[in-house]
Amino acid sequence: MSTALCLAPNVKSLLGSTARGFSSNAPVSSGDRETLDRWIAHIQGLTVVEQDEITRSAAQLLATTLYPSAPSAPAWDSVPVGSELPPAYHLVCFPPREPECRLASDGYDTSFTPPAPYLKRMWAGGSFEWNLENPLRIGDRVSQTTKVDRIQVKPGAQGDLRVFVWMKKDIANEAGPSMQEVRCLVYMDARSRVSDPGRVLKGQFPSSTRPNFSRQIKPTALTLFRYSALTFNSHLIHYDPDYCRAEEGYPERLVHGPLTCTLLLDLLHKRLAETQGIQHRRPFLRSFEYRALSPLYCGQDLHLHGRVLDREPATAGEMRYELWATNAQGGLAMKGTAVVTERDA
Incomplete structure (x- = not known):
């Protein structure tokens, strides 16, 4: 799968072409451009496959977290194995497993992080699509395959460049595909x-x-x-x-x-x-x-x-x-x- 580098209007292409109206407040040096090109070439071939299990305990703990003022925890003890997982509860599965020494200085996982200076990140959005014929269930052994879907570079409000990384995550249980998540993280200049x-x-x-x-x-x-x-x-x-x-x-x-x-x-x-x-x-x-x-x-x-x-x-x-x-x-x-x-x- 190839990774597309999408450029917003008035942004200079980091792959060599030039768009008219590029802001002089966000210059990209040839060195930065080459560094980003090498990073893109690396991650466009990167595939991460993870395994996990959906447990009743984790689901109950998440349900408890969502209602901090509730006088008692949700009654998940009676929820049988095989019950459908509520939407977005899969987000407690597949946690980052990097050792501490490989995390960024702010504690974040760096698996899909662009090179410096684009090291600060925020969760920008995404999408979920569920397979209603094969939903995720409590007790499922599941796998997640993550690939970069596309990369978008946009100017920020102060003229700095921001790198948007869109990741596609295909999640399956023993019976086959269950859902697909597309997740977008935005990376900003560490000095911003x-x-x-x-x-x-x-x-x-x-x-x-x-x-x-x-x-x-x-x-x-x-x-x-x-x-x-x-x-x-x-x-x-x-x-x-x-x-x-x-x-x-x-x-x-x-x-x-x-x-x-x-x-x-x-x-x-x-x-x-x-x-x-x-x-x-x-x-x-x-x-x-x-x-x-x-x-x-x-x-x-x-x-x-x-x-x-x-x-x-x-x-x-x-x-x-x-x-x-x-x-x-x-x-x-x-x-x-x-x-x-x-x-x-």
Whole structure:
């Protein structure tokens, strides 16, 4: 599989061609271009295959983490092996297994990290597509095959270049393919900092859409620690406030992008569980595509919302839902669209 290097408008190609209108505030030296070319040539042939097992214990711990103010843990002891895994619960599988000495200085896994100076990273978004004929289940032995899908280079707000790495993850159980995830991470100059923390705190994308269903949660330091532990995520940005302020320029620790995504899908999953299908058929998630738009912070209210969009005109039996998360000031932090279809219960 070849890896495509996609270039946004007004960006100079890192493979040699030149686009008109390239910003002089984000120069790319010939040395940097050659370094990136070598890195691209390396990762376009990189395939990572991992094995894991979906356990009831890990699922229960994640469910407990998603509801920090619940007086008791979810009753997973009675959930039998073979039960379908809730959406996005697979994210606690296939944790990074790199030894500490091979992690980046901020604690992050470096398997798909570009060369310096593009060493700071954020979760930018992605998508999930589920195989409804072969869903992941508690007790499954599973494999994940990861390849780079494409690379995109864009200028940042301050004229610096940002490298977007899109990874395609095919997940299968003993019966065959179960789902595909596409994950996008954005890598920035290690010397960059948030220029206006107050603006980021308020959120640059105000949301005024009226939801059909909602939930509020306040992620604490313990919430973030528990999710980091479950996913073996040692990124300092989620648990070291001094690092966040001194090195990244954020006022507080950041909520994990995949945690916000999981909370949104959990909101919809609970809503669908209450929905009656037609003639013993039930609604199930078929796909979800989302973008992370601005940070969410530890200790601040996080609002989760959902609403029904119009029926897909070309596909009978499908519904689209819009899901979004806002910060304490009402700014839009994450937004996505889910496609739900009906099948036999």
